[in-house]
Amino acid sequence: EVQLVETGGGLIQPGGSLRLSCAASGFTVSSNYMTWVRQAPGKGLEWVSIIYSAGTTYYADSVKGRFTISRDSSKNTLSLQMNALRAEDTAVYYCARASYNVGCCSFDSWGQGTLVTVSS
Amino acid sequence: DIQMTQSPSTLSASVGDRVTITCRASQSISSWLAWYQQKPGKAPKLLIYKASTLESGVPSRFSGSGSGTEFTLTITSLHPDDFATYYCQQYSSYWTFGQGTKVEIK
Numbered sequence: 688e689v690q691l692v693e694t695g696g697g698l699i700q701p702g703g704s705l706r707l708s709c710a711a712s713g714f715t716v717s718s719n720y721m722t723w724v725r726q727a728p729g730k731g732l733e734w735v736s737i738i739y740s741a742g743t744t745y746y747a748d749s750v751k752g753r754f755t756i757s758r759d760s761s762k763n764t765l766s767l768q769m770n771a772l773r774a775e776d777t778a779v780y781y782c783a784r785a786s787y788n789v790g791c792c793s794f795d796s797w798g799q800g801t802l803v804t805v806s807s
Numbered sequence: 808d809i810q811m812t813q814s815p816s817t818l819s820a821s822v823g824d825r826v827t828i829t830c831r832a833s834q835s836i837s838s839w840l841a842w843y844q845q846k847p848g849k850a851p852k853l854l855i856y857k858a859s860t861l862e863s864g865v866p867s868r869f870s871g872s873g874s875g876t877e878f879t880l881t882i883t884s885l886h887p888d889d890f891a892t893y894y895c896q897q898y899s900s901y902w903t904f905g906q907g908t909k910v911e912i913k
Contacts, residue, residue: 706844710851722902724851729892731904731905731906731907732843732845732851732894732896732904732907734901734902734903734904735905737902746894781850781851783850786853786856788856788857789857790837790857790898790899791898792898792902793841793853793856793857793896793898794841794843794853794896795853795856795862796852797850797851797852798850799849799850800850806893
């Protein structure tokens with residue numbers, strides 16, 4: 688069974704850094720495309736970043752230069768390093784597996800999410 | 808950037824109703840469109856990908872259609888478990904979600 692569990696969220700001051708982790712089971716992170724999606728309180732879904740199995744990464748303009756997606760094959764985990772955090776980064780962050788069906792990608796398995804609150 | 812616009816934003820319906828949600832793309836996305844269902848406090852769940860392909864395990868009362876810039880999600884007979892918020896997502900160029908459609912009890 689595919690399972691994703693995010694950790695690392697919390698309260699952080701503006702300008703601070705936080706690292707989110709996503710532990711996967713039931714499949715191999717490094718053999719799949721993996722992504723982060725966030726949802727501000729009461730708002731819709733916003734794609735944040737993706738890493739392809741070959742290691743290529745992409746970021747939303749809103750986080751480019753501040754966030755870094757990575758993976759650890761030995762631990763079968765996905766990470767999101769978030770620097771220079773802003774109030775508008777406050778959201779529930781979901782990791783998800785990105786399914787490549789000819790085109791890339793719909794997101795077919797999701798974690799339960801971890802809340803990041805950026806506030807002084 | 809490709810913008811996705813869903814309508815309506817809120818839909819009031821009763822159990823057994825046929826429900827249709829529309830999603831429009833700001834430019835052609837071929838059939839690179841997915842639909843998700845999200846319940847309060849829960850992660851989104853993939854329902855449909857490539858505009859009309861039902862994800863494994865999703866009930867057949869859900870269906871998707873469209874191509875280019877206009878797409879629809881149809882629930883043929885609304886079940887109590889279907890009251891939720893629905894999002895479309897394009898994956899033709901990067902990834903963008905619609906603003907969501909909340910299906911509420913009438």
